[in-house]
C-alpha cells in the first residue's frame with residue numbers, strides 16, 4: 001500500500017528525517033512512537049502528502065508521489081486526517097460538520113457511520129454540547145465519511161483522558177480490521193501496543 005525508500009527531510013539545513021525505509025500493507029494498523037521532537041509529525045506529514053520530502057520515494061499502491069497530478073484529488077479520494085484538536089466548526093451541527101468533508105453524504109449514511117462510532121444520538125447536536133471524547137469521535141467520522149483507504153492520525157488522543165483514548169484506539173483497530181490502513185503518531189507507548197506494528201522514531205531515524 002505504501003512503500004517508502006531512502007526518505008529524508010530537511011527543514012532548511014536541519015535534518016528531521018534520515019533515510020527512512022518502510023513498507024505498510026493494506027489494512028495494517030501502524031503506531032509511530034518517539035519522544036517529542038523525534039520526527040513523528042514530520043514523518044506523518046510526509047507520508048500523508050502534506051509535506052514534500054527533500055529526497056526519497058513514496059509509492060502508494062502503484063503511484064509514485066512525484067507522479068500524482070492532482071494532489072488535492074488524491075488526498076480527497078484516498079486519505080482521511082485526524083488531528084489532536086478536532087477542528088470541528090462550532091456553529092455547525094455534527095451532521096453538518098461531517099458534510100463539510102463530503103457534501104454528498106446523506107443523513108442516513110452519516111447516521112450509520114455515527115452508529116458505528118456509538119454516537120448516532122448526537123447527529124443534531126453542536127460541538128459545544130458534547131464531550132471531548134465525543135467530539136474526537138465526530139472528527140473520526142469526518143475522516144471516514146469519504147471511505148478513505150488510509151487514515152493518518154497525529155496524536156489523536158493528546159487531548160483525551162485514558163478511557164476515551166483507549167476507546168479511540170479500539171475504534172482504529174476495528175476500522176483496520178475492515179481493510180482501512182491506519183497510521184497513528186502517538187507518544188503513548190501503552191496505547192501503541194494495540195497497533196499491529198510499532199515504528200519508533202529516534203532523532204529522525206526509524207529504530
Ligand SMILES: Nc1ncnc2c1ncn2[C@@H]1O[C@H](COP(=O)(O)OP(=O)(O)OP(=O)(O)O)[C@@H](O)[C@H]1O
Nearest residue numbers: 011014016034035036037038039040041042043187
Ligand atoms: N516547520 C518546521 N520548521 C523547522 N523545523 C521544524 C518544523 N517542524 C518540525 N521541525 C523540527 O523537526 C524535528 C522533528 O519535529 P517533529 O514535529 O516531526 O517531531 P515530533 O516527534 O512530532 O514531536 P512532538 O511529539 O513534540 O510533536 C524537530 O527538531 C523540530 O524542531
